[in-house]
Amino acid sequence: MPKIQLHWQILIAIVLAIGAGLITGHYEETAGAARALATYDFLGTLFISALLMIIVPLIVSSIIIGIAGIAQEGRLGPMGGKTLGFYIATGLIAVLVGLIYVNLTTPGFANGEPLGPERLGLDQEAAEAVEEIGEADASEVVEIFLRMIPENVVAAAVEMELLGLIFFSLLFGYFMTRVAKENADTLYRFWDGVFQVMMKITHLVMLFAPIGVFGLVAEVVTETGLDMAGPLVVFALTVVVALFTHVFVVMPLLIYWLTGRNPLRLFRAMGPALLTAFSTASSMATLPITMDCVRKNANVSQRTSSFVLPLGATVNMNGTALYECVAAIFIAQAIAPAYGVELTFGLQFIVVVTALVTSIGVAGVPMASMVAIGIILTAVGLPIEALGVLFVFDRILDMLRTATNVFGDGVCAVIVAHLEGEEDLLPDPARRQQVIGE
Ligand code: ASP
Numbered sequence: 001m002p003k004i005q006l007h008w009q010i011l012i013a014i015v016l017a018i019g020a021g022l023i024t025g026h027y028e029e030t031a032g033a034a035r036a037l038a039t040y041d042f043l044g045t046l047f048i049s050a051l052l053m054i055i056v057p058l059i060v061s062s063i064i065i066g067i068a069g070i071a072q073e074g075r076l077g078p079m080g081g082k083t084l085g086f087y088i089a090t091g092l093i094a095v096l097v098g099l100i101y102v103n104l105t106t107p108g109f110a111n112g113e114p115l116g117p118e119r120l121g122l123d124q125e126a127a128e129a130v131e132e133i134g135e136a137d138a139s140e141v142v143e144i145f146l147r148m149i150p151e152n153v154v155a156a157a158v159e160m161e162l163l164g165l166i167f168f169s170l171l172f173g174y175f176m177t178r179v180a181k182e183n184a185d186t187l188y189r190f191w192d193g194v195f196q197v198m199m200k201i202t203h204l205v206m207l208f209a210p211i212g213v214f215g216l217v218a219e220v221v222t223e224t225g226l227d228m229a230g231p232l233v234v235f236a237l238t239v240v241v242a243l244f245t246h247v248f249v250v251m252p253l254l255i256y257w258l259t260g261r262n263p264l265r266l267f268r269a270m271g272p273a274l275l276t277a278f279s280t281a282s283s284m285a286t287l288p289i290t291m292d293c294v295r296k297n298a299n300v301s302q303r304t305s306s307f308v309l310p311l312g313a314t315v316n317m318n319g320t321a322l323y324e325c326v327a328a329i330f331i332a333q334a335i336a337p338a339y340g341v342e343l344t345f346g347l348q349f350i351v352v353v354t355a356l357v358t359s360i361g362v363a364g365v366p367m368a369s370m371v372a373i374g375i376i377l378t379a380v381g382l383p384i385e386a387l388g389v390l391f392v393f394d395r396i397l398d399m400l401r402t403a404t405n406v407f408g409d410g411v412c413a414v415i416v417a418h419l420e421g422e423e424d425l426l427p428d429p430a431r432r433q434q435v436i437g438e
């Protein structure tokens with residue numbers, strides 16, 4: 001019997017999970033449903049933990065060998081410049097796509113009138129929901145960047161403060177090329193070995209992806225169902241259409257324009273990573289699978305992918321930036337007049353800039369956008385409690401924006417690799433080296 005490709009296995013798991021989740025949700029109050037929910041949670045948690053287990057050694061080893069290789073060839077400046085330039089440019093494009101849609105669909109208005117604080121549920125419940133994610137204020141933007149230089153690199157690893165860990169690894173990799181050759185060679189072989197082992201473990205974890213994804217999606221569907229309600233539907237659809245525009249129109253055009261290659265092949269190459277991002281809502285947890293897909297299926301060199309992808313999983317979040325912008329403007333449309341705030345061009349400008357900056361700083365974990373939106377609301381003088389309303393649809397929108405984030409990293413890896421002169425990128429699937437499970 002021919003083996004089913006991994007992305008099909010995951011897709012089938014998602015479909016089965018939706019069915020299982022709906023049935024479990026239907027029998028909500030029964031002991032059987034509670035047992036089923038506990039089982040979904042168990043499977044999903046095991047899968048996410050297995051992915052997260054790989055993250056710290058994977059990020060450290062891949063950045064160190066990536067940077068050391070690039071620095072050795074004297075390509076650090078050009079490659080770093082291209083990567084960061086691309087991240088900022090696509091982040092900005094994503095925010096602007098969101099801005100255009102939210103101004104066109106105006107989800108914060110109903111029949112030309114702002115929805116107002118009540119319809120946004122600015123009540124006790126919203127305030128309680130916000131408490132869950134803690135307070136946020138504008139000084140947190142500065143905080144995010146302060147965390148880039150960790151006082152203690154081991155603590156940064158323990159806390160999974162990836163920005164700090166990345167910063168340390170960048171320095172380590174760079175200076176590894178500045179010590180005596182015999183030491184440099186030993187260090188390189190060590191970190192390269194760690195990296196290879198991490199990828200092998202990733203392959204093992206990927207074998208269980210369909211089961212883990214089943215658990216994650218079934219749990220979400222059981223708990224939230226598929227209901228769409230109230231004025232929020234327009235908001236949710238605005239986000240979905242804007243994300244789709246970015247992923248299916250803007251990014252493919254960029255790939256085609258900058259590399260002349262067929263963008264459809266990247267969707268196919270990244271299938272398992274995109275579906276895992278969708279199911280886990282965490283670009284950080286998806287990183288091992290992203291690296292595997294981009295290297296093996298898209299044929300991006302280890303040198304480029306080891307540098308671009310771990311960095312991207314933390315700082316390049318197109319979907320998050322877009323979502324933050326749409327969500328903040330939606331809330332502003334709905335309640336700004338009630339709080340004496342004017343919906344001016346200046347306000348939209350602050351939202352655009354803050355969305356871009358915070359999307360760079362937030363971690364690739366579920367619901368990370370919420371904290372960032374809190375920062376944006378505070379920056380424009382609106383009450384942070386207003387973001388309670390976003391919890392209604394957050395999970396599904398989080399799944400979509402995370403897949404967008406991960407796709408953006410893959411696009412960047414392919415474009416940077418092309419600009420670095422790499423050949424045979426995005427090969428015909430019939431010819432390419434197969435990713436595990438295919
Ligand atoms: N969940 C997203 C990610 O991991 C971050 C967010 O909440 O937007 O990429």
